Amino acid sequence: MGDTDPFSKAGAFDRAIRRILRPLVRALISQNVTVTAFYRLVKQTYVEVATEMLGQDGTDSRISVMTGVHRRDVKAFRSLSDTSDQTDQRKASMLSTVVGRWLSSTGYVDADGRPVPIPRNAEAGPSFEALVQSVSRDVRPRTVLDELARQGILTIAEDRVHLLLEGLVAPADMDQRLHFFAHNLGDHVDAAVTNILSDTPPHLERAVFYNALDAEALRDVEAEARAIATDALRRVNAKAAALQTADPTDPEASHRFRFGIFFYSEDETAQTQPAKTEGQEPDDDQ
Template structure:
């Protein structure tokens, strides 16, 4: 068990490097991250390592995590800082844009999202679209935020259009952070389940090449963007159709996320730390 833990820690070193780079760029120091990491250890042990329906005792959480029992008690009494409200807000904007692009009555003859009036007595309108998704949020509130972020534009005739930037994801820093956590979190969750299971339950594949000219990677990236966008839009339309066909809302108990990414960098060997670099050799 100890050998497995040490082997996994070596893998985690590589996994953590881009995360730590982002933490430093965001001004998050190591002590602040340690404090957060300790609280997440306690929360996960409490939520995911129950025996039957009973939550683990403080002593068992200490045994599982190595966090002192005094700290376990303090963390559990505070409760976790939830981000569901921020996630729900960003998901609302994404749902409005997604249904605008996918619903047949909101697309033109070419299949592109049609320009919409703010309101209309009959037929498609932005207000009708938002009301069909959520009646608790004012359409004007949603529109103001989409306009502010540049995800929707309004022409001289007052018609609303989805901007080209909307296809690249959220524009505001707050929404980008929410989707960063959701997208990366679900990818790691899927990869973790596959790692821990004898029969990996989730689809997870990658294609990777090195020693390619930059121009070749440019062409491959352009092709990947086109294919990926087509796939996402197709599944968006199919998912919307499946949900519309569901006549028993109580059966809608699951969610899914399909994510696609493309990463490239110069193909150079990673520089090993030296004493002059401030590192240490073993």
């Protein structure tokens, strides 16, 4: 058989993967994650993905052949059980659903779709307690209130609760930031990978790119993009919330989606200076 390793050709796939890895490696280095530790994560992820792809046919030997991970490591990785991500996901889902309903429910937004302050408790009509209980009665409203306040997503003034839209962009809790970092970026990459592997790309994934703009023009474009994005997210949220509550007992309601928007900019004249070398070290075998 000929060489089928796409990286041996140093072609477009090689360049694409390295481009995707660069910001991730920057995050890894900032968290003191060495290449050895990262390699273990890569091997574990290879095993997890191969296990999902093979299903019931995924024996340790087949996964080892498919991934190149040693059979001993395959067995060790498959025996691991990590429930921390599930805990973070349940927490994030609860908080996101409460905020989402606040942004989409009648009585909780004004005529322009902006969230209005609501009382903490009320015998009738909108209130924070009623909002939380509409999502789940298993969690105390005070617990959700304290957590959202701690993350800078809401504030309380004169016994009324105010939703802070700017807090939704970057919650103070690092676990929550990492959760959305993983799931937002993960779903985006998943959509992009599915598109490049399909003859007919099924997922929406589009971007606008311009260069040769001065700083003032860039600020104008970003302000316009933020305004459009906020409106788009609000409208999609309202549409999805209405459809979700239309028939809560629908047995076919097993699908999910994630609609996201990002804006990235940089100064292309700010070139990174090469690291200063301190002399060449001899090879180990010299």
